[in-house]
Amino acid sequence: MRLTCPLCGARDRREFTWIGAASLLGRPAPGGDFVGWAHLRENPAGPLDELWLHNAGCGALLRGARDTVTHATAPLTLAGGAR
Numbered sequence: 001m002r003l004t005c006p007l008c009g010a011r012d013r014r015e016f017t018w019i020g021a022a023s024l025l026g027r028p029a030p031g032g033d034f035v036g037w038a039h040l041r042e043n044p045a046g047p048l049d050e051l052w053l054h055n056a057g058c059g060a061l062l063r064g065a066r067d068t069v070t071h072a073t074a075p076l077t078l079a080g081g082a083r
């Protein structure tokens with residue numbers, strides 16, 4: 001599987017670390033459902049918005065959709081947005 005980093009280009013998946021669903025970016029406010037945010041994960045069969053860390057490349061935190069059945073990926077973008 002190859003992923004395309006917006007900064008480095010197409011790279012082997014082994015250069016990236018899967019972080020989890022992009023819902024991790026939406027940390028709840030104090031008093032919110034912190035336990036659910038920290039411990040409950042989605043596991044859909046189909047498209048999932050995910051976070052990837054390009055740890056063997058530029059170190060950027062990236063966001064993109066991947067189909068969990070076919071592993072087809074959409075282009076990754078910087079998780080924090082363009083700077």
Ligand SMILES: [Zn+2]
Nearest residue numbers: 005008057058
């Ligand atoms: Zn990169």
